Amino acid sequence: DLVFSFGSSATLAAQIVNGSPADVFVSASKSTMGTVTSAGVISTSSQFAKNYAAIMFYKDSKFDENITSLLSLLDTSNPGIKVGLCVETAPCGSLADLVLKNAGEAYGNQSLNRVEIADTESPSVEDLVSKIELGELDAGIVYESDCHFSATSKKSSGCVEIPDMHNGKALNLANEYYVGAINSKANSREFSQFIASSAFQSILQSKHGFSAP
Known part of the structure; x- marks a missing residue:
């Protein structure tokens, strides 16, 4: 077994x-x-x-229709939005940080970072996914595989793909x-x-x- x-x-x-x-x-x-x-x-x-990063969101969130890109995770775009990331030491957290660093350069917005975006940090991607599924968070950066599985099996969440490039600069990893x-x-x-x-x-x-x- x-x-x-x-x-x-x-x-x-x-x-x-x-x-x-x-x-x-x-x-x-x-x-x-x-x-x-x-x-x-x-x-x-x-x-x-390989497992790319994706934005996962709670379907019953009041922000669900407004979450279209990484910029949507900022309070300046959606005031009051609750966003989660994995802790920096977890692979899902280090990946999110690298993607946000790329996003800051690609979108020309240095507010795209952990300090500005994360309202809470989860010890693992499983914990983060669960919080979004339960509506404790509006959105978070997770793996494409976890977002895909949750969206097709639990039905309470949705996914927004992060493009590989933006404005000719690398974005997703x-x-x-x-x-x-x-x-x-x-x-x-x-x-x-x-x-x-x-x-x-x-x-x-x-x-x-x-x-x-």
Whole structure:
């Protein structure tokens, strides 16, 4: 039987390095996989997907029709809007910061930053998604995959895509997903190889909003 443990990649990496039992580690960033490989817990890892940032919004929010771009998350655009981001140490938070930095340059608006936008910070993308689904927040920056899943299954949220470019400048970015077997067990290696396989990548891309590595 498969037993999953979900959480921020940074938190899971720290737990694994400190001896928490696990057979396979899936990371939402190259740096957190590097934490585990540098500690000698994993010898090799494989990238199997990319996940771009997206704006997720609560459909019953009074701002829902006004949320069309990253500029919509500013109080100057929608006074009183409640926006959440993942904490900076979580991959979803570091991705949001990089996208907002690009947005500040692309839109020529330096108010597009964590301090100006975030009313609250979540320890993980799962926590942030839940708060938006419940209407505790009007919007937030999450992964495309989480936004896609929530919009199609829970029906209480919607997604706004962030374009790759704006005014000829880079805007959206993606986190890279890696998988690695923690031990030499045959089952661990086989499961890790399946996650990295083209068949599994096809499922992620066609049904769950991920992009090719």
